[in-house]
Amino acid sequence: MINLTNREKKLVYITFILCLIFGSYAFLLEPTIQSIQEKEALVTELSIEVDSYQLSFASITSLEAAYQNNLSELASLETLIGDYMQDEDVDRLVSEMLVDHYLTVSNFTLINNDADDYDINSAVAMAKSVQLTLSGDRDDFIDFVEVLYQRSDVVLTSLTMASDDEFEISFTIYMKAEQ
Structure with missing residues:
Protein backbone atom coordinates (compact mmCIF):
# COMPACT_ATOMS: atom_id res chain seq x y z
CA MET A 1 0.00 0.00 0.00
CA THR A 79 -100.80 27.76 -32.11
CA LEU A 80 -101.16 30.96 -34.14
CA ILE A 81 -102.01 29.12 -37.33
CA GLY A 82 -105.26 27.28 -37.86
CA ASP A 83 -105.97 23.70 -38.85
CA TYR A 84 -105.88 22.59 -42.46
CA MET A 85 -108.70 23.91 -44.65
CA GLN A 86 -109.81 22.58 -48.01
CA ASP A 87 -110.35 25.15 -50.76
CA GLU A 88 -114.08 24.95 -50.07
CA ASP A 89 -113.49 25.73 -46.38
CA VAL A 90 -111.42 28.80 -47.28
CA ASP A 91 -114.15 29.87 -49.71
CA ARG A 92 -116.80 29.40 -47.00
CA LEU A 93 -114.75 31.31 -44.38
CA VAL A 94 -114.10 34.28 -46.68
CA SER A 95 -117.68 34.28 -47.99
CA GLU A 96 -119.10 34.34 -44.45
CA MET A 97 -116.86 37.26 -43.49
CA LEU A 98 -117.88 39.14 -46.65
CA VAL A 99 -121.59 38.53 -45.99
CA ASP A 100 -121.13 39.70 -42.39
CA HIS A 101 -119.68 42.96 -43.74
CA TYR A 102 -122.23 43.43 -46.56
CA LEU A 103 -119.60 43.21 -49.31
CA THR A 104 -120.19 41.78 -52.80
CA VAL A 105 -117.54 39.75 -54.64
CA SER A 106 -116.94 40.32 -58.33
CA ASN A 107 -113.71 38.27 -58.51
CA PHE A 108 -112.47 35.55 -56.14
CA THR A 109 -109.11 33.85 -56.77
CA LEU A 110 -107.65 31.19 -54.50
CA ILE A 111 -104.04 30.04 -54.97
CA ASN A 112 -102.37 27.15 -53.14
CA ASN A 113 -98.81 28.20 -52.31
CA ASP A 114 -97.08 24.82 -52.26
CA ALA A 115 -93.72 26.53 -52.75
CA ASP A 116 -94.14 28.32 -49.40
CA ASP A 117 -94.35 25.11 -47.33
CA TYR A 118 -92.08 25.18 -44.28
CA ASP A 119 -91.48 23.07 -41.18
CA ILE A 120 -92.81 24.20 -37.80
CA ASN A 121 -91.90 21.86 -34.98
CA SER A 122 -92.47 18.70 -37.06
CA ALA A 123 -95.78 19.94 -38.50
CA VAL A 124 -95.70 21.26 -42.05
CA ALA A 125 -97.53 24.52 -42.59
CA MET A 126 -98.90 25.72 -45.86
CA ALA A 127 -100.31 28.94 -47.25
CA LYS A 128 -103.25 29.75 -49.50
CA SER A 129 -103.44 33.17 -51.15
CA VAL A 130 -106.77 34.87 -51.70
CA GLN A 131 -107.32 37.72 -54.15
CA LEU A 132 -110.65 39.52 -54.08
CA THR A 133 -112.31 42.28 -56.04
CA LEU A 134 -115.14 43.66 -53.91
CA SER A 135 -117.86 46.25 -54.00
CA GLY A 136 -119.74 47.78 -51.11
CA ASP A 137 -119.63 50.49 -48.50
CA ARG A 138 -116.21 51.90 -47.66
CA ASP A 139 -116.74 51.61 -43.86
CA ASP A 140 -117.83 47.97 -44.24
CA PHE A 141 -114.68 47.30 -46.25
CA ILE A 142 -112.51 48.92 -43.57
CA ASP A 143 -114.23 46.77 -40.92
CA PHE A 144 -113.55 43.68 -43.07
CA VAL A 145 -109.84 44.62 -43.33
CA GLU A 146 -109.66 45.11 -39.54
CA VAL A 147 -111.13 41.63 -38.99
CA LEU A 148 -108.50 40.14 -41.34
CA TYR A 149 -105.75 42.12 -39.63
CA GLN A 150 -106.74 40.78 -36.21
CA ARG A 151 -106.49 37.14 -37.32
CA SER A 152 -103.12 35.60 -36.44
CA ASP A 153 -103.24 33.21 -39.41
CA VAL A 154 -103.80 35.90 -42.07
CA VAL A 155 -101.22 38.22 -43.61
CA LEU A 156 -102.45 41.08 -45.79
CA THR A 157 -100.34 41.40 -48.93
CA SER A 158 -102.04 44.18 -50.89
CA LEU A 159 -104.93 46.57 -50.55
CA THR A 160 -106.29 48.88 -53.24
CA MET A 161 -109.31 51.19 -53.15
CA ALA A 162 -110.23 51.60 -56.83
CA SER A 163 -113.11 53.94 -55.98
CA ASP A 164 -115.39 54.71 -53.03
CA ASP A 165 -117.26 51.45 -53.54
CA GLU A 166 -114.76 49.14 -55.36
CA PHE A 167 -111.82 47.51 -53.61
CA GLU A 168 -109.11 44.96 -54.32
CA ILE A 169 -107.48 43.01 -51.54
CA SER A 170 -104.97 40.15 -51.40
CA PHE A 171 -104.07 38.16 -48.32
CA THR A 172 -102.51 34.84 -47.38
CA ILE A 173 -104.01 32.35 -44.95
CA TYR A 174 -101.48 30.13 -43.15
CA MET A 175 -102.58 26.75 -41.87
CA LYS A 176 -101.30 23.38 -40.79
CA ALA A 177 -100.87 21.03 -43.70
CA GLU A 178 -103.21 18.15 -44.29
CA GLN A 179 -102.15 15.22 -42.10
Whole structure:
Protein backbone atom coordinates (compact mmCIF):
# COMPACT_ATOMS: atom_id res chain seq x y z
CA MET A 1 0.00 0.00 0.00
CA ILE A 2 1.02 3.50 -0.65
CA ASN A 3 1.52 5.78 2.26
CA LEU A 4 -0.10 9.13 1.74
CA THR A 5 0.60 12.24 3.58
CA ASN A 6 -2.09 14.06 5.48
CA ARG A 7 -2.24 16.70 2.80
CA GLU A 8 -2.72 14.10 0.05
CA LYS A 9 -5.31 12.28 2.16
CA LYS A 10 -7.23 15.54 2.52
CA LEU A 11 -7.02 16.20 -1.23
CA VAL A 12 -8.22 12.67 -2.04
CA TYR A 13 -11.03 13.06 0.51
CA ILE A 14 -12.06 16.47 -0.90
CA THR A 15 -11.89 15.09 -4.48
CA PHE A 16 -14.00 12.09 -3.46
CA ILE A 17 -16.60 14.34 -1.84
CA LEU A 18 -16.65 16.68 -4.87
CA CYS A 19 -17.06 13.70 -7.23
CA LEU A 20 -19.84 12.40 -5.02
CA ILE A 21 -21.59 15.81 -5.03
CA PHE A 22 -21.24 16.40 -8.79
CA GLY A 23 -22.06 12.77 -9.58
CA SER A 24 -25.23 12.84 -7.51
CA TYR A 25 -26.21 16.12 -9.15
CA ALA A 26 -25.50 14.81 -12.67
CA PHE A 27 -27.08 11.37 -12.18
CA LEU A 28 -29.81 12.05 -9.62
CA LEU A 29 -30.87 15.68 -9.38
CA GLU A 30 -30.60 16.80 -13.01
CA PRO A 31 -32.81 13.97 -14.43
CA THR A 32 -35.31 14.57 -11.61
CA ILE A 33 -35.40 18.31 -12.38
CA GLN A 34 -35.89 17.60 -16.10
CA SER A 35 -38.66 15.13 -15.31
CA ILE A 36 -40.37 17.71 -13.08
CA GLN A 37 -40.11 20.38 -15.80
CA GLU A 38 -41.55 17.99 -18.41
CA LYS A 39 -44.41 17.11 -16.10
CA GLU A 40 -45.10 20.80 -15.39
CA ALA A 41 -45.24 21.44 -19.16
CA LEU A 42 -47.62 18.50 -19.55
CA VAL A 43 -49.79 19.81 -16.70
CA THR A 44 -49.91 23.22 -18.40
CA GLU A 45 -50.96 21.64 -21.73
CA LEU A 46 -53.60 19.51 -20.04
CA SER A 47 -54.87 22.53 -18.12
CA ILE A 48 -55.30 24.45 -21.38
CA GLU A 49 -57.09 21.46 -22.89
CA VAL A 50 -59.40 21.18 -19.86
CA ASP A 51 -60.20 24.91 -20.13
CA SER A 52 -61.00 24.39 -23.81
CA TYR A 53 -63.34 21.50 -22.97
CA GLN A 54 -65.02 23.55 -20.25
CA LEU A 55 -65.63 26.40 -22.70
CA SER A 56 -67.00 23.91 -25.22
CA PHE A 57 -69.26 22.41 -22.58
CA ALA A 58 -70.48 25.87 -21.58
CA SER A 59 -71.26 26.72 -25.20
CA ILE A 60 -73.04 23.38 -25.65
CA THR A 61 -75.11 24.12 -22.56
CA SER A 62 -76.02 27.58 -23.83
CA LEU A 63 -76.81 26.19 -27.30
CA GLU A 64 -79.00 23.54 -25.72
CA ALA A 65 -80.86 26.21 -23.77
CA ALA A 66 -81.29 28.29 -26.94
CA TYR A 67 -82.56 25.21 -28.77
CA GLN A 68 -85.13 24.52 -26.05
CA ASN A 69 -86.16 28.19 -26.13
CA ASN A 70 -86.59 28.01 -29.92
CA LEU A 71 -88.67 24.85 -29.60
CA SER A 72 -91.02 26.50 -27.12
CA GLU A 73 -91.18 29.60 -29.33
CA LEU A 74 -92.04 27.45 -32.34
CA ALA A 75 -94.70 25.64 -30.35
CA SER A 76 -96.30 28.96 -29.45
CA LEU A 77 -96.10 30.08 -33.09
CA GLU A 78 -97.75 26.85 -34.18
CA THR A 79 -100.80 27.76 -32.11
CA LEU A 80 -101.16 30.96 -34.14
CA ILE A 81 -102.01 29.12 -37.33
CA GLY A 82 -105.26 27.28 -37.86
CA ASP A 83 -105.97 23.70 -38.85
CA TYR A 84 -105.88 22.59 -42.46
CA MET A 85 -108.70 23.91 -44.65
CA GLN A 86 -109.81 22.58 -48.01
CA ASP A 87 -110.35 25.15 -50.76
CA GLU A 88 -114.08 24.95 -50.07
CA ASP A 89 -113.49 25.73 -46.38
CA VAL A 90 -111.42 28.80 -47.28
CA ASP A 91 -114.15 29.87 -49.71
CA ARG A 92 -116.80 29.40 -47.00
CA LEU A 93 -114.75 31.31 -44.38
CA VAL A 94 -114.10 34.28 -46.68
CA SER A 95 -117.68 34.28 -47.99
CA GLU A 96 -119.10 34.34 -44.45
CA MET A 97 -116.86 37.26 -43.49
CA LEU A 98 -117.88 39.14 -46.65
CA VAL A 99 -121.59 38.53 -45.99
CA ASP A 100 -121.13 39.70 -42.39
CA HIS A 101 -119.68 42.96 -43.74
CA TYR A 102 -122.23 43.43 -46.56
CA LEU A 103 -119.60 43.21 -49.31
CA THR A 104 -120.19 41.78 -52.80
CA VAL A 105 -117.54 39.75 -54.64
CA SER A 106 -116.94 40.32 -58.33
CA ASN A 107 -113.71 38.27 -58.51
CA PHE A 108 -112.47 35.55 -56.14
CA THR A 109 -109.11 33.85 -56.77
CA LEU A 110 -107.65 31.19 -54.50
CA ILE A 111 -104.04 30.04 -54.97
CA ASN A 112 -102.37 27.15 -53.14
CA ASN A 113 -98.81 28.20 -52.31
CA ASP A 114 -97.08 24.82 -52.26
CA ALA A 115 -93.72 26.53 -52.75
CA ASP A 116 -94.14 28.32 -49.40
CA ASP A 117 -94.35 25.11 -47.33
CA TYR A 118 -92.08 25.18 -44.28
CA ASP A 119 -91.48 23.07 -41.18
CA ILE A 120 -92.81 24.20 -37.80
CA ASN A 121 -91.90 21.86 -34.98
CA SER A 122 -92.47 18.70 -37.06
CA ALA A 123 -95.78 19.94 -38.50
CA VAL A 124 -95.70 21.26 -42.05
CA ALA A 125 -97.53 24.52 -42.59
CA MET A 126 -98.90 25.72 -45.86
CA ALA A 127 -100.31 28.94 -47.25
CA LYS A 128 -103.25 29.75 -49.50
CA SER A 129 -103.44 33.17 -51.15
CA VAL A 130 -106.77 34.87 -51.70
CA GLN A 131 -107.32 37.72 -54.15
CA LEU A 132 -110.65 39.52 -54.08
CA THR A 133 -112.31 42.28 -56.04
CA LEU A 134 -115.14 43.66 -53.91
CA SER A 135 -117.86 46.25 -54.00
CA GLY A 136 -119.74 47.78 -51.11
CA ASP A 137 -119.63 50.49 -48.50
CA ARG A 138 -116.21 51.90 -47.66
CA ASP A 139 -116.74 51.61 -43.86
CA ASP A 140 -117.83 47.97 -44.24
CA PHE A 141 -114.68 47.30 -46.25
CA ILE A 142 -112.51 48.92 -43.57
CA ASP A 143 -114.23 46.77 -40.92
CA PHE A 144 -113.55 43.68 -43.07
CA VAL A 145 -109.84 44.62 -43.33
CA GLU A 146 -109.66 45.11 -39.54
CA VAL A 147 -111.13 41.63 -38.99
CA LEU A 148 -108.50 40.14 -41.34
CA TYR A 149 -105.75 42.12 -39.63
CA GLN A 150 -106.74 40.78 -36.21
CA ARG A 151 -106.49 37.14 -37.32
CA SER A 152 -103.12 35.60 -36.44
CA ASP A 153 -103.24 33.21 -39.41
CA VAL A 154 -103.80 35.90 -42.07
CA VAL A 155 -101.22 38.22 -43.61
CA LEU A 156 -102.45 41.08 -45.79
CA THR A 157 -100.34 41.40 -48.93
CA SER A 158 -102.04 44.18 -50.89
CA LEU A 159 -104.93 46.57 -50.55
CA THR A 160 -106.29 48.88 -53.24
CA MET A 161 -109.31 51.19 -53.15
CA ALA A 162 -110.23 51.60 -56.83
CA SER A 163 -113.11 53.94 -55.98
CA ASP A 164 -115.39 54.71 -53.03
CA ASP A 165 -117.26 51.45 -53.54
CA GLU A 166 -114.76 49.14 -55.36
CA PHE A 167 -111.82 47.51 -53.61
CA GLU A 168 -109.11 44.96 -54.32
CA ILE A 169 -107.48 43.01 -51.54
CA SER A 170 -104.97 40.15 -51.40
CA PHE A 171 -104.07 38.16 -48.32
CA THR A 172 -102.51 34.84 -47.38
CA ILE A 173 -104.01 32.35 -44.95
CA TYR A 174 -101.48 30.13 -43.15
CA MET A 175 -102.58 26.75 -41.87
CA LYS A 176 -101.30 23.38 -40.79
CA ALA A 177 -100.87 21.03 -43.70
CA GLU A 178 -103.21 18.15 -44.29
CA GLN A 179 -102.15 15.22 -42.10
